[in-house]
Amino acid sequence: MNIRHHFDDATLLAYSSGSLPRGMSLLVGSHLCWCEECRGRARQADCVGGELLEEIEPAELEVGTLETLMARLDDAEPEVSKQVAVADANPDSGLPAPLASILGKPLDALEWRRIGYGVQQYDLKLEGPGATRLLRIAPGVSVPHHSHKGNELTLILRGSYSDELGRFCVGDVADVDTEVNHQPIVDTDQECICFIATDAPLRFTGLMGRLAQPFIGL
Ligand code: ZN
Ligand code: ZN
Secondary structure, three states: OOOOOOHHHHHHHHHHOOOOHHHHHHHHHHHHOOOEEEHHHHHHHHHHHHHHHHOOHHHHHHOOHHHHHHHHHEEEHHOOHHHHHHHOOEOOOOOOOOHHHHHHOOOOHOOOEEEEEEEOOOOOOOOOOOOOOEEEEOOOOOOOOOOOOOOOEEEEOOEEEEEEEEEEEEEEEEEEEOOOEEOEEEEOOOEEEEEEOOOOOEEEOOHHHHHHHHHHHO
């Protein structure tokens, strides 16, 4: 696997601090299974987070406060976060282990729902904020042009697509925020299956996008 697109530092710090929504955390953990480079950066992010915690003045902590703080840290930890950082890709399904264990079956056995021309969706139905879904897009089909109200993480599981940011192949992640306005187009040689997690709904631009929004429900 030749990974060329990775998370930005802010995403890895948020992952390390446990502040990402569950779906995004699952997506980051899945990429980490495949990407040694991001695993190293995630370890650095863990250290930065630890130092921030050490900067809290001990005098500020009253009796019982530390317990409360630790309990809060435990609560904030998404169930999927740490265990996935050490897990390996599941050789049976070709999927990263954290995602494979949540899906419970191979990609082709999922109950896909058709949501538009050449586009099928599988909603992981994780608790919000944001949405966690797989999109299965036929060769050559494009997703409507859209911008983002929040952050959108995409991990390519099969095939490839290209957009204003470059070409994305299996293992690559697209880490986009409100600055980005893009239109992914799937390469023509095979279908593309992407794992997408957002922390806010997408905002479609252009007439086709606005028409498609209530239909696709992205
Ligand atoms: Zn990476
Ligand atoms: Zn997008």
